Amino acid sequence: xxxxxxxxxxxxxxxxxxxxxxxxxxxxxxxxxxxxxxxxxxxxxxxxxxxxxxxxxxxxxxxxxxxxxxxxxxxxxxxxxxxxxxxxxxxxxxxxxxxxxxxxxxxxxxxxxxxxxxxxxxxxxxxxxxxxxxxxxxxxxxxxxxxxxxxxxxxxxxxxxxxxxxxxxxxxxxxxxxxxxxxxxxxxxxxxxxxxxxxxxxxxxxxxxxxxxxxxxxxxxxxxxxxxxxxxxxxxxxxxxxxxxxxxxxxxxxxxxxxxxxxxxxxxxxxxxxxxxxxxxxxxxxxxxxxxxxxxxxxxxxxxxxxxxxxxxxxxxxxxxxxxxxxxxxxxxxxxxxxxxxxxxxxxxxxxxxxxxxxxxxxxxxxxxxxxxxxxxxxxxxxxxxxxxxxxxxxxxxxxxxxxxxxxxxxxxxxxxxxxxxxxxxxxxxxxxxxxxxxxxxxxxxxxxxxxxxxxxxxxxxxxxxxxxxxxxxxxxxxxxxxxxxxxxxxxxxxxxxxxxxxxxxxxxxxxxxxxxxxxxxxxxxxxxxxxxxxxxxxxxxxxxxxxxxxxxxxxxxxxxxxxxxx
Amino acid sequence: xxxxxxxxxxxxxxxxxxxxxxxxxxxxxxxxxxxxxxxxxxxxxxxxxxxxxxxxxxxxxxxxxxxxxxxxxxxxxxxxxxxxxxxxxxxxxxxxxxxxxxxxxxxxxxxxxxxxxxxxxxxxxxxxxxxxxxxxxxxxxxxxxxxxxxxxxxxxxxxxxxxxxxxxxxxxxxxxxxxxxxxxxxxxxxxxxxxxxxxxxxxxxxxxxxxxxxxxxxxxxxxxxxxxxxxxxxxxxxxxxxxxxxxxxxxxxxxxxxxxxxxxxxxxxxxxxxxxxxxxxxxxxxxxxxxxxxxxxxxxxxxxxxxxxxxxxxxxxxxxxxxxxxxxxxxxxxx
Numbered sequence: 001x002x003x004x005x006x007x008x009x010x011x012x013x014x015x016x017x018x019x020x021x022x023x024x025x026x027x028x029x030x031x032x033x034x035x036x037x038x039x040x041x042x043x044x045x046x047x048x049x050x051x052x053x054x055x056x057x058x059x060x061x062x063x064x065x066x067x068x069x070x071x072x073x074x075x076x077x078x079x080x081x082x083x084x085x086x087x088x089x090x091x092x093x094x095x096x097x098x099x100x101x102x103x104x105x106x107x108x109x110x111x112x113x114x115x116x117x118x119x120x121x122x123x124x125x126x127x128x129x130x131x132x133x134x135x136x137x138x139x140x141x142x143x144x145x146x147x148x149x150x151x152x153x154x155x156x157x158x159x160x161x162x163x164x165x166x167x168x169x170x171x172x173x174x175x176x177x178x179x180x181x182x183x184x185x186x187x188x189x190x191x192x193x194x195x196x197x198x199x200x201x202x203x204x205x206x207x208x209x210x211x212x213x214x215x216x217x218x219x220x221x222x223x224x225x226x227x228x229x230x231x232x233x234x235x236x237x238x239x240x241x242x243x244x245x246x247x248x249x250x251x252x253x254x255x256x257x258x259x260x261x262x263x264x265x266x267x268x269x270x271x272x273x274x275x276x277x278x279x280x281x282x283x284x285x286x287x288x289x290x291x292x293x294x295x296x297x298x299x300x301x302x303x304x305x306x307x308x309x310x311x312x313x314x315x316x317x318x319x320x321x322x323x324x325x326x327x328x329x330x331x332x333x334x335x336x337x338x339x340x341x342x343x344x345x346x347x348x349x350x351x352x353x354x355x356x357x358x359x360x361x362x363x364x365x366x367x368x369x370x371x372x373x374x375x376x377x378x379x380x381x382x383x384x385x386x387x388x389x390x391x392x393x394x395x396x397x398x399x400x401x402x403x404x405x406x407x408x409x410x411x412x413x414x415x416x417x418x419x420x421x422x423x424x425x426x427x428x429x430x431x432x433x434x435x436x437x438x439x440x441x442x443x444x445x446x447x448x449x450x451x452x453x454x455x456x457x458x459x460x461x462x463x464x465x466x467x468x469x470x471x472x473x474x475x476x477x478x479x480x481x482x483x484x485x486x487x488x489x490x491x492x493x494x495x496x497x498x499x500x501x502x503x504x505x506x507x508x509x510x511x512x513x514x515x516x517x518x519x520x521x522x523x524x525x526x527x528x529x530x531x532x533x534x535x536x537x538x539x540x541x542x543x544x545x546x547x548x549x550x551x552x553x554x555x556x557x558x559x560x561x562x563x564x565x566x567x
Numbered sequence: 568x569x570x571x572x573x574x575x576x577x578x579x580x581x582x583x584x585x586x587x588x589x590x591x592x593x594x595x596x597x598x599x600x601x602x603x604x605x606x607x608x609x610x611x612x613x614x615x616x617x618x619x620x621x622x623x624x625x626x627x628x629x630x631x632x633x634x635x636x637x638x639x640x641x642x643x644x645x646x647x648x649x650x651x652x653x654x655x656x657x658x659x660x661x662x663x664x665x666x667x668x669x670x671x672x673x674x675x676x677x678x679x680x681x682x683x684x685x686x687x688x689x690x691x692x693x694x695x696x697x698x699x700x701x702x703x704x705x706x707x708x709x710x711x712x713x714x715x716x717x718x719x720x721x722x723x724x725x726x727x728x729x730x731x732x733x734x735x736x737x738x739x740x741x742x743x744x745x746x747x748x749x750x751x752x753x754x755x756x757x758x759x760x761x762x763x764x765x766x767x768x769x770x771x772x773x774x775x776x777x778x779x780x781x782x783x784x785x786x787x788x789x790x791x792x793x794x795x796x797x798x799x800x801x802x803x804x805x806x807x808x809x810x811x812x813x814x815x816x817x818x819x820x821x822x823x824x825x826x827x828x829x830x831x832x833x834x835x836x837x838x839x840x841x842x843x844x845x846x847x848x849x850x851x852x853x854x855x856x857x858x859x860x861x862x863x864x865x866x867x868x869x870x871x872x873x874x875x876x877x878x879x880x881x882x883x884x885x886x887x888x889x890x891x892x893x894x895x896x897x898x899x900x901x902x
Contacts, residue, residue, distance in 0.1 A: 234749065
């Protein structure tokens with residue numbers, strides 16, 4: 001009897017054990033599906049989200065952003081700040097200190113030499129590093145001791161967290177990549193397909209554009225993690241199939257970025273196998289207004305350049321009328337459901353930089369008509385289109401080919417029709433539209449249209465570079481091979497002054513104030529950018545998968561070491 | 568026959584070189600950019616650097632020559648090295664994919680098993696179903712079986728695979744849960760349970776493709792049989808008192824198979840081309856999916872190499888079909 005009781009007690013204790021003392025590899029197999037298949041596990045050679053996120057399970061940066069955009073140390077002992085002395089008072093250097101005792105998955109110690117090597121690897125002039133912008137203004141990386149490096153910048157950096165912070169800039173092993181510098185980078189297929197890392201998992205098999213097999217990293221710094229022993233990371237197909245595999249058939253545990261109509265996700269989730277989750281970041285679907293004349297009657301090389309201001313879109317009130325004629329709530333309902341919310345801001349988050357700009361959220365057709373009326377645009381010939389001095393309000397509205405975007409185009413065309421603006425719609429294949437081919441007339445940079453729609457965001461939590469893109473003279477133009485980020489051809493000396501001021505301001509509150517001011521100048525004051533939807537991310541996980549925290553500021557798989565099986 | 572074959576093979580060389588040039592120029596002239604899939608957060612200067620690192624800074628004829636050299640000289644050297652342990656290649660640059668920065672032939676080799684298993688099997692199954700259906704439909708023309716066969720092949724012909732595929736997934740994966748909706752390319756078949764698993768995951772894609780293939784081939788078979796059934800030699804055979812079985816299976820079938828065999832041979836390159844849509848629907852991730860991803864990503868070396876291999880296969884199987892014709896039909900000799 002006693003033995004029986006003891007056995008029962010032991011069994012009871014074992015049953016509760018997994019919750020109390022989790023053990024590495026105790027939860028078996030995890031399967032993840034990304035409908036875009038990872039091509040390579042080296043984020044320095046590919047800027048693709050699929051590659052950055054899949055590699056984030058294997059290689060890690062010194063620090064990451066959490067779900068609220070706060071910095072958390074990963075390989076570093078702590079996040080350096082001015083307050084703790086890690087960032088110099090003049091903002092020209094930052095000193096990172098590694099946690100002690102860190103090991104690579106092959107058992108060798110992680111040292112400051114690896115950090116310096118990572119910077120050298122990406123900053124090599126022939127390497128074509130996709131994350132070179134992260135290392136912008138870095139003048140040198142000095143090894144202080146085995147665990148400490150100091151990054152020196154050529155100028156004051158109010159945001160010194162470019163290098164080694166976030167999923168785009170992980171640390172790679174010097175010993176593995178030493179012979180892969182510069183032009184030799186693509187030759188190191190084995191290293192690019194199976195980087196040695198510090199993350200919770202290591203690669204056992206990589207098939208490009210298909211599948212990755214991983215197992216728990218035996219040298220991971222937390223001996224109790226990860227809970228899963230093996231991982232299958234499948235790629236390919238489409239968002240619908242990925243959603244189905246997690247929400248309906250239960251074949252997979254986690255599906256990334258389900259860009260699907262809201263009712264489709266809801267009907268899949270009704271099966272009760274998995275849960276759709278969403279989170280918001282800085283991604284904004286917007287209409288960009290061309291301030292220059294894209295007319296095909298102008299000679300090639302002068303179209304859409306600052307030499308010819310737009311005949312009517314250079315008028316701020318016309319732009320405002322276009323903006324307030326849009327019902328953003330309906331757009332969200334039609335296109336994004338829980339994955340979107342209407343916005344009037346270019347920078348919708350983080351809270352510090354988000355302006356309290358909500359004026360455009362209520363549609364105002366009458367107000368829009370009155371604005372056009374006041375500017376002297378009236379329909380004199382009765383064709384339903386307003387004109388002034390022989391210039392009719394006819395716009396060409398382009399975007400990439402995508403079901404939601406075409407729905408948006410159709411709705412907005414209707415609203416603009418109501419206020420007397422005729423709209424011609426055009427959609428272009430994404431690989432052409434977002435490609436930078438200077439020979440193609442159809443790229444978003446060339447902007448041979450009056451207005452165009454796409455979504456953009458910024459890496460990390462600091463919008464300085466993002467807002468700084470609208471500087472006078474930085475627009476795409478023939479002399480820059482049509483490269484440049486000032487898509488609208490915007491130019492305002494006051495705005496340029498704010499860019500410079502932001503670049504020299506270290507105080508966070510003040511940075512927030514400047515950021516909000518710049519956001520307002522681009523949106524509600526001038527309507528050069530007409531924001532539509534603050535686009536969130538929708539992913540899905542099986543109901544049996546615990547610990548998932550959706551994060552839009554870093555890799556979605558940022559805390560995969562904490563994931564576990566709910567028993 | 569031999570001289571004919573040799574002549575055809577020699578003629579194939581300039582044809583293939585011309586095809587390679589045309590494909591290259593088409594890719595070159597088509598709008599698109601390998602950087603288009605990169606996030607907009609990567610600044611244009613960085614993208615320009617990346618393009619240079621991919622070798623896009625050089626003029627097109629240099630890049631074309633480089634590709635030809637790598638395809639015909641460097642790659643064979645690597646194969647020889649791989650087979651005999653020699654070192655001809657000596658670390659020369661292989662054809663590298665823009666997307667994965669890895670040798671394209673490694674990726675292709677990785678993909679061939681899935682494609683052969685699924686698409687190849689569906690072709691075999693399709694042929695095995697199509698031949699009897701075609702024969703019986705012709706012999707019993709306008710019977711209920713013939714009408715039913717016609718209906719099935721019309722369905723197979725006209726309903727696209729992206730519809731049948733998704734329909735099957737909804738019925739058999741989502742509702743019934745019999746088969747997986749996502750193909751597991753890492754599955755290793757080494758015992759009975761894994762073999763059953765392989766059969767299960769192949770069932771739906773093979774069915775979808777087999778239906779399509781069978782529809783085509785059964786129509787050819789039927790038409791060819793009908794042509795022959797009305798011939799004088801059939802009447803003679805019957806007049807000699809042969810049984811219907813002997814007439815149909817020995818006389819008519821053999822003669823009818825000649826054109827059908829060529830049709831089947833001409834269809835083989837399609838197997839290697841993969842079934843782009845079906846592979847996407849079932850996530851088989853074979854050659855078809857590889858090609859479509861490469862096209863989306865403007866991965867010129869990958870698209871060029873794959874399409875060129877398909878061109879080679881088409882030329883070769885055309886030749887095989889012509890030779891088979893001569894072998895099967897003694898009236899046709901090319902010398």
